[in-house]
Amino acid sequence: MSEKEADKSVPRRSFLGMAWFATLSLVAVQGLVAILKFINPVPTGGFGGFIYAGKIEDFAINSINRILAGRFYISRTDQGVIALWQKCTHLGCAVPWDESEKIFHCPCHGSTFNEVGEVLGGPAPRPLDYFPAEVSEDGIWVDTSDPRSRNHHDPSHMTQVQG
Amino acid sequence: MRKLIKTVTESRVWRSFFRHGWPDNPLDRSLVMTTNIFFHLHPVKISRKSLRSSYSLGLGVISVIVFGILSFTGLLLMFYYVPSVERAYSYILLLQTRVPFGQLLRNMHRWGAHLMVIVVVLHMARVFYTGAYKPPREFNWVIGVVLLILTLAASFTGYLLPWDQLAYWAITVGTSVAAYEPLMGDSIRAILLGGSEVGQEALTRFYAFHILIIPGAIASLISLHLWRVRKDGGLAAQDAVKIEPEALQGTDNE
Amino acid sequence: MNENTESFSPQDRQMKTYSLVELVKGPTTMVDRGPDDSIFAFPMVAILEIFLTLGVILVLLLMSLTVNAPLEDLANLYETTDPAKAPWYFMGLQEMLEHGHPTLMAVAIPTLIVLFVIAIPYLDNSPAGAGIWFTSKRGKRIALFSALYALIVMPLYIYLDTSFPIREIYRGQLPDFFLNTVVPALLMVVIVLLPLLVLSRYKPSAREITMMLFTVLFTSAIIFTLVGFLFRGPGFELYWPWGMPEGYSPWDNL
Ligand code: HEM
Ligand code: FES
Numbered sequence: 176m177s178e179k180e181a182d183k184s185v186p187r188r189s190f191l192g193m194a195w196f197a198t199l200s201l202v203a204v205q206g207l208v209a210i211l212k213f214i215n216p217v218p219t220g221g222f223g224g225f226i227y228a229g230k231i232e233d234f235a236i237n238s239i240n241r242i243l244a245g246r247f248y249i250s251r252t253d254q255g256v257i258a259l260w261q262k263c264t265h266l267g268c269a270v271p272w273d274e275s276e277k278i279f280h281c282p283c284h285g286s287t288f289n290e291v292g293e294v295l296g297g298p299a300p301r302p303l304d305y306f307p308a309e310v311s312e313d314g315i316w317v318d319t320s321d322p323r324s325r326n327h328h329d330p331s332h333m334t335q336v337q338g
Numbered sequence: 339m340r341k342l343i344k345t346v347t348e349s350r351v352w353r354s355f356f357r358h359g360w361p362d363n364p365l366d367r368s369l370v371m372t373t374n375i376f377f378h379l380h381p382v383k384i385s386r387k388s389l390r391s392s393y394s395l396g397l398g399v400i401s402v403i404v405f406g407i408l409s410f411t412g413l414l415l416m417f418y419y420v421p422s423v424e425r426a427y428s429y430i431l432l433l434q435t436r437v438p439f440g441q442l443l444r445n446m447h448r449w450g451a452h453l454m455v456i457v458v459v460l461h462m463a464r465v466f467y468t469g470a471y472k473p474p475r476e477f478n479w480v481i482g483v484v485l486l487i488l489t490l491a492a493s494f495t496g497y498l499l500p501w502d503q504l505a506y507w508a509i510t511v512g513t514s515v516a517a518y519e520p521l522m523g524d525s526i527r528a529i530l531l532g533g534s535e536v537g538q539e540a541l542t543r544f545y546a547f548h549i550l551i552i553p554g555a556i557a558s559l560i561s562l563h564l565w566r567v568r569k570d571g572g573l574a575a576q577d578a579v580k581i582e583p584e585a586l587q588g589t590d591n592e
Numbered sequence: 593m594n595e596n597t598e599s600f601s602p603q604d605r606q607m608k609t610y611s612l613v614e615l616v617k618g619p620t621t622m623v624d625r626g627p628d629d630s631i632f633a634f635p636m637v638a639i640l641e642i643f644l645t646l647g648v649i650l651v652l653l654l655m656s657l658t659v660n661a662p663l664e665d666l667a668n669l670y671e672t673t674d675p676a677k678a679p680w681y682f683m684g685l686q687e688m689l690e691h692g693h694p695t696l697m698a699v700a701i702p703t704l705i706v707l708f709v710i711a712i713p714y715l716d717n718s719p720a721g722a723g724i725w726f727t728s729k730r731g732k733r734i735a736l737f738s739a740l741y742a743l744i745v746m747p748l749y750i751y752l753d754t755s756f757p758i759r760e761i762y763r764g765q766l767p768d769f770f771l772n773t774v775v776p777a778l779l780m781v782v783i784v785l786l787p788l789l790v791l792s793r794y795k796p797s798a799r800e801i802t803m804m805l806f807t808v809l810f811t812s813a814i815i816f817t818l819v820g821f822l823f824r825g826p827g828f829e830l831y832w833p834w835g836m837p838e839g840y841s842p843w844d845n846l
């Protein structure tokens with residue numbers, strides 16, 4: 176063995192040390208990953224699923240109705256209906272509809288939204304999320320497993336009402 | 339009577355418990371500190387300066403005391419409390435109305451938690467303004483900051499447990515803030531809550547954090563913190579002489 | 593003869609009656625110190641600690657006997673309390689949220705502050721002046737000035753930003769990111785760093801710069817917490833604490 180080679184080679188002692196260190200680190204990382212996977216929640220469904228909101232005649236044009244079971248509001252305008260999730264897009268408070276002011280007014284930090292969920296004021300960064308709604312003969316069905324967030328309100332978010 | 343005391347304190351059993359005589363002389367006063375687990379945190383001799391209440395305001399010690407009271411009252415509350423969405427609230431009601439001293443214990447635990455936050459913050463302020471974080475105490479300051487964060491976390495996780503309106507919405511708002519963390523926000527919130535909303539999963543997790551994980555971490559870190567205080571040479575007050583010019587003049591004729 | 597003499601003969605070694613326990617950096621024990629001003633820790637410290645413990649228990653007990661911990665209705669996920677507040681020690685954060693985007697106000701700024709607080713002993717690392725309140729007379733004036741500055745400017749900022757909210761006035765005309773993140777960030781930086789500009793004309797030491805920054809941040813944190821906790825009423829609007837509408841009292845949130 177020439178001297179140069181000897182320089183590059185790792186002495187046995189430090190090689191074993193390094194091997195130990197590498198192995199232990201690996202074991203530690205594995206353990207950490209396992210713990211992270213363990214504490215990461217498994218999906219539990221929650222309140223998702225199809226919710227029957229009611230007959231279409233029950234929802235007058237330009238009215239807001241709250242469907243408690245689905246945690247959403249059915250807002251009907253002349254453009255159609257939209258099912259707005261009650262959860263404030265700012266920090267998650269339940270937003271009540273203020274009938275006298277005709278706005279959604281969040282009590283937590285004062286965000287306000289109009290009848291289709293657009294932000295009028297306050298710190299909320301996006302319009303209210305909505306759930307896809309289906310309008311059929313027997314009434315309005317809302318899919319609460321699939322909340323849609325959006326940066327701007329668009330009429331396409333609303334479901335047309337025939338007739 | 340004297341004789342009895344004498345036989346007892348000189349018996350082998352007593353001697354195996356306490357390895358020092360009655361502490362009325364320098365030797366036994368030293369031994370009382372070094373051979374006793376509660377006192378070995380203190381040095382045998384301590385400078386008058388660091389005892390002066392206008393220096394430390396006793397805030398660090400008060401933090402330890404309040405932590406002790408919280409652990410004790412918390413342990414008792416655990417005899418009744420159930421971390422279940424259906425039952426937590428009604429057990430708090432039961433505790434308050436039916437259990438003897440239940441309301442008192444709950445009050446002490448709650449006010450104690452508020453007190454601890456205040457005292458720890460004040461302790462930090464006093465350490466800062468007395469410059470006691472300076473070398474060699476830098477690392478103890480860092481431990482202190484972690485302790486402060488843990489204190490807040492302990493309070494926050496405990497806040498959810500009564501499962502009343504106050505608890506529910508405070509934790510909803512508080513954990514939504516975490517979701518604004520760039521990159522990992524949503525997963526942090528999910529790991530805290532065990533789901534996307536505050537519900538049974540969240541209550542279970544907060545309970546585990548509140549009764550074991552965080553207090554355990556605090557207790558360990560307090561031990562480290564106090565050990566470091568001694569290793570760093572006691573309170574910074576006794577080093578203070580070093581720069582005060584007036585004080586230095588006094589040592590000229592030494 | 594000299595060549596072969598070993599400095600440590602076996603005999604010498606046997607006579608060695610000491611051993612090395614620990615290496616300590618620093619001057620020898622008595623350099624620059626006055627006469628030893630220390631007392632035996634035993635009775636004094638133990639007595640002080642026992643009295644302190646009794647005192648804290650007494651205070652907590654009296655508080656708990658007179659005021660009951662709040663308990664509102666069972667958690668109801670359909671209806672948020674109005675106002676919905678976090679625990680008081682997080683009301684500073686919630687108040688910050690009123691004035692900008694959550695990522696800035698509740699994540700970026702607090703993280704920066706915590707990092708700054710952790711870094712303090714490494715930014716100001718001269719051991720001079722440790723263990724003395726405010727380090728010097730000048731230090732005391734700087735702390736006082738910084739506290740007064742924050743005491744005036746921060747409430748003013750909160751009030752003005754609430755009555756003339758840039759975000760609302762230019763909503764839709766300027767990009768959200770600019771109104772909600774850039775402007776508040778700049779404002780905060782200017783407000784916090786402005787007094788440092790004044791200080792820089794006096795050749796401050798690292799300790800004095802740190803003291804100013806810490807004092808401004810600490811005082812601001814207290815102000816934000818108090819405003820959020822005491823001055824925010826239904827709809828999270830600003831009121832006087834004694835003039836809250838709808839029978840709401842901020843103290844119910846404890
Ligand atoms: C659970 C919270 C805490 C407990 C129980 C605690 C306990 C203590 C105790 C008993 C002392 C002895 C001196 C005294 O009584 O003032 C001490 C000193 C000290 N603490 Fe803490 N502490 C806590 C949090 C903190 C925090 C938040 C900081 C700073 C960020 C901190 C930094 C220090 C430092 C640097 C010293 C040495 C002070 C000196 O030499 O004068 N501690 N702590
Ligand atoms: S949660 Fe609705 S405004 Fe903050």
